[in-house]
Amino acid sequence: MLTVFAGALTAAVAAPAFAHCDSVDGPVAGAALRALDARNVNLALPYAPAIAEPEITQAFALAQAARGQGAEAKALADRWFMETVVRLHRAGERAPYTGLKPAGTDFGPAIPAAERALATGEAGPLTAMLAQGVEHGVAERMERARAAREAPSEPRTAAEVPHARARVSAEFAFIEYVEGIHQAMKGAAAHGGAEAGH
Structure with a gap:
């Protein structure tokens, strides 16, 4: 009886709600960038399950090191760290990760x-x-x-x-x-x- 569950819920709320955390300007990617800027990994950790903390912490250290290698390296490191935190957040939800959505993506009302x-x-x-x-x-x-x-x-x-x-x-x-x-x-x-x- 639940074969159209996803469609029913989407029509009921008029938005693909779970996708929000995949966007570049979403809360998870934003927390990842704030963590890098503040040099404090703890700002990103609440957005993924505890089991993901070692991977996020290691990625954070690598991204911080790369950030000091110039503007291009900083941009790549920032993007990679955002993707890492979002991917692990999605894994904690048991949801697929299909990459970061562009900023300004319309997820509905x-x-x-x-x-x-x-x-x-x-x-x-x-x-x-x-x-x-x-x-x-x-x-x-x-x-x-x-x-x-x-x-x-x-x-x-x-x-x-x-x-x-x-x-x-x-x-x-x-x-x-x-x-x-x-x-x-x-x-x-x-x-x-x-x-x-x-």
């Missing part, structure tokens, strides 16, 4: 809304946006499923089979969407205690 909620302490606009997205997604899929119910659920002839198949597909899409949102809510609660989660 959910991530900025979540960041505003954290900054202001006001969850109302965020929950309203999410509720509106879920309400729209449920209504749209339910309407499709209800319309498809004009077809028989148990076809008696070969000609009725494609219509019955469309009905089953629409009904399952609706149910899986709802179940995907429900599982996402349960998963978010469990993920809240995860180390260096995002």
Whole structure:
């Protein structure tokens, strides 16, 4: 029943939320650069699980040494260290790392809304946006499923089979969407205690 979980959640919140930490101007890469500038690896360590600390610390030392070799070496060292911290952050989330996204990448409205909620302490606009997205997604899929119910659920002839198949597909899409949102809510609660989660 969870085959369309990812699609359901994406439609519900209108953004690929987990991708935010992959961008050059995201919080993980920003922490990596701040650590290099301040010569303090501790600024980057909270963004990856504890098991990654030795690799980050070693990469930090190498990057610091390379930074002193000129502007080009500094740019390469900075990029490499950012990629290292982001890659290990993603590994801590059990998520794939596909490289740094460019600065200014649009990840949709959910991530900025979540960041505003954290900054202001006001969850109302965020929950309203999410509720509106879920309400729209449920209504749209339910309407499709209800319309498809004009077809028989148990076809008696070969000609009725494609219509019955469309009905089953629409009904399952609706149910899986709802179940995907429900599982996402349960998963978010469990993920809240995860180390260096995002």
